[in-house]
Amino acid sequence: MKKVILAYSGGLDTSVILKWLQEEKNLDVITYTADMGQGDIPDNLEQRAKTFGASKVIIDDLSEEFVQEYVFPMFRCNSVYEGEYLLGTAIARPLIAKKLVEVGFQEGTNIISHGATGKGNDQIRFEMGAKALNKNIEIIAPWREWDMTSRTDLMNYCQKYQIPMPGSKAEEPPFSMDENLLHISYEGGLLEDLSVPPPEDMWLNVKSLEEANPSPEEISIEFRNGDPTSINNQEMSHANILRKLNEYGCNHGIGRIDIVESRTTGMKSRGCYETPGGTILLKARRAVESLCLSGETIKTKDSLIPSYASLIYEGLWWSDERLRLQNLIDECSKVVNGSVKMRLYKGNIIHLSKESENSLYDENKASFEEEGGFTNDDMKKYIKENILKYSHNNLD
Numbered sequence: 001m002k003k004v005i006l007a008y009s010g011g012l013d014t015s016v017i018l019k020w021l022q023e024e025k026n027l028d029v030i031t032y033t034a035d036m037g038q039g040d041i042p043d044n045l046e047q048r049a050k051t052f053g054a055s056k057v058i059i060d061d062l063s064e065e066f067v068q069e070y071v072f073p074m075f076r077c078n079s080v081y082e083g084e085y086l087l088g089t090a091i092a093r094p095l096i097a098k099k100l101v102e103v104g105f106q107e108g109t110n111i112i113s114h115g116a117t118g119k120g121n122d123q124i125r126f127e128m129g130a131k132a133l134n135k136n137i138e139i140i141a142p143w144r145e146w147d148m149t150s151r152t153d154l155m156n157y158c159q160k161y162q163i164p165m166p167g168s169k170a171e172e173p174p175f176s177m178d179e180n181l182l183h184i185s186y187e188g189g190l191l192e193d194l195s196v197p198p199p200e201d202m203w204l205n206v207k208s209l210e211e212a213n214p215s216p217e218e219i220s221i222e223f224r225n226g227d228p229t230s231i232n233n234q235e236m237s238h239a240n241i242l243r244k245l246n247e248y249g250c251n252h253g254i255g256r257i258d259i260v261e262s263r264t265t266g267m268k269s270r271g272c273y274e275t276p277g278g279t280i281l282l283k284a285r286r287a288v289e290s291l292c293l294s295g296e297t298i299k300t301k302d303s304l305i306p307s308y309a310s311l312i313y314e315g316l317w318w319s320d321e322r323l324r325l326q327n328l329i330d331e332c333s334k335v336v337n338g339s340v341k342m343r344l345y346k347g348n349i350i351h352l353s354k355e356s357e358n359s360l361y362d363e364n365k366a367s368f369e370e371e372g373g374f375t376n377d378d379m380k381k382y383i384k385e386n387i388l389k390y391s392h393n394n395l396d
Contacts, residue, residue, distance in 0.1 A: 001028045003109040004140065005100050007126070008033050008054075010045045014115045016154045017142050018052045019161055021113060025140065030056040032103050034096050037063040037181025037239060052163060058103060062095060063181055067238040070095055071182050073326060074312060075281055076226045076333045077301065078289075081309040084259050086275045086282065088183025093122060094317035097129030101137060113140040121264050125315035132318035175202070181242055183255075183275040191270050198258060198272050205250055205274040209346050212253035216345035218352065219248060221284045223340075226333025228281060242277045249276020252344040264314045280342070283349045287340040291359040297332055304329065 004021055008014045008031035021027045031049045035041055042048065046057040070091050081087055100112040112130060116122035123141055130137045148154060157163070175189035184205050191198060200208060207213075222230045228241050236244065249255045255276035263269050289298065304325055311322040338356025342349055 001026065002111060003028045003030055003055075003104075003107055004111040004113050005104045005107065005109065006031050006054075007096060007100060007112070007114045008045075008049060008057075009115070010042050010048055012151070012154050012158075015048070015052050015163065016148075016157050017113065017115050018049065018054060019163055020142055020146065020157070021140065022053050023161065024146075027111070028055050029053060030103070030107055031058065032100060033057075033059045034092075034099060035059060035061045035063065036066045036092055036095070037243070038179040038184075040179060048164075056107075060099060062099070063239040064237060066092065066095055067181060067242050070317075071242065071278075072227045072238060073330070075278070075285060076336075077308045077325070077329045078282060078286060078305060079309045079312065080282070080305060081313050082259075082261055084257055085261055085271065085273065085313075086183065086278045087309060087312050088180065088273060088275055088278065089178050089185050090121070090125060090313045090315075091182065091317075092180045093125035093315065094129045097126050098133060100126075101130050101133045104137070105134075110134065110136055111138045111140065113142065115143070116141065117143045119265070119267070121313070121315070124264050128315035129318055179205075181239060181246075182278050183273055186272040187270060191272060194260070194270060202272070203256060203274060205246065206256045206276050207250055207253050209253045212346050213251045216343050217248065217252065218341060218343050220339055220341040221245075221281075222338070223285065223288050224337050226285070226289075226330070226336040228284070242281075245277030245280045247276075248344055249280050253347040254344060254349060255279040280344070280349055283351075284340045284342060285336070287342075287351055287354050288338045288356060289336050291338060291354060291356045291361055292335045293332060294360060301329065301332060 004025070004027040006014065006018060006021065006029050008018065010033065014031075018029050018031065021029050031054045033041060033045060041059065045059065049057045074087065074091050079087055081090070100114075104110055104112055114123070114126045116126060118141070123144070127139050127141070130139060148157065175186050175191050178185045186198065186202055190196060220232055221228050222233070227238075228245075229235060231241060231244050255274050255278070256272075257275075258270070258272045260268050260270050293301070308322065308325050308329070311317065311319060311325070316322055335358045337358050338354065340354040341352040343352055344350075
């Protein structure tokens with residue numbers, strides 16, 4: 001019997017897929033569960049998967065690898081998709097795809113399977129990533145093959161094959177959720193009606209402004225080579241830095257967004273996201289970067305954001321183009337060293353101070369009280385040269 005590596009969450013969808021792969025494809029199913037710091041992996045997941053017929057269950061803690069090798073490199077580019085989305089789901093998919101391929105190699109199979117639906121972005125991200133790493137990989141996407149179209153169909157399948165249901169319909173949220181250490185997303189279901197605001201009890205990781213901490217809090221973040229290394233002078237691992245920033249963001253109502261985004265397939269989709277730590281990190285990083293990078297370098301980096309973010313969103317993390325851009329970004333980040341102090345309060349991130357040993361800021365030159373390095377004649381010459389350069393008229 002051939003083996004298949006199934007990306008397994010333990011929910012209804014992947015539990016049905018587990019059984020379906022056995023019944024319809026005659027495959028020996030090994031489940032793979034990526035723990036990316038989401039904190040919601042059931043204690044009985046291994047027992048549940050084996051009850052459903054899995055021959056082997058693998059649960060992998062990827063928190064540190066996820067933040068160090070994927071989240072922080074992405075943030076070096078200040079990546080934001082369509083001006084708002086911090087790519088929390090998209091950046092997790094290349095790592096899961098990589099692990100599915102690696103586990104397949106270890107288990108002697110090149111067949112993998114996932115539970116992404118036929119309309120979403122994740123099917124593209126999983127499959128593009130896996131194919132980039134192993135062009136001979138065989139991918140089974142049940143939602144594109146079977147005739148089940150709804151949750152009711154899945155429940156009926158459970159009854160047909162006497163599968164213990166992972167959760168009753170009443171216990172499931174009326175929307176789709178995905179969580180990792182960087183964010184949690186909500187989409188579909190009742191959120192598809194744009195005229196209806198998200199229910200307040202939907203939000204899990206960020207307090208409302210009304211419930212946020214009534215007092216402001218000041219924190220400092222230090223950066224080395226473009227990555228955060230400590231909070232309030234306390235060094236932490238990569239994952240723990242993000243965990244701590246998530247706590248701050250949660251307590252102060254920072255990091256909620258409700259947007260309509262352009263999916264890779266072309267359709268528009270509403271997404272609600274909570275990215276508390278990432279929102280703080282982006283603001284802090286740009287503050288230090290403003291000291292350490294020249295204006296031209298910042299403009300060049302900012303021009304790369306849409307392309308870089310789209311590569312991640314579209315599942316092209318392993319592409320030559322993303323790697324090329326990453327090399328440029330990482331080279332710039334070598335001088336992004338310093339610290340920033342901020343006040344967090346009721347959804348706001350307020351800069352208080354910033355410093356860097358690589359700072360290009362010169363108080364004497366910037367001061368309105370000092371002549372600095374620019375004379376009036378210098379400025380007249382600069383203005384005249386640029387008028388000549390950009391004007392459509394031939395001025396003297």
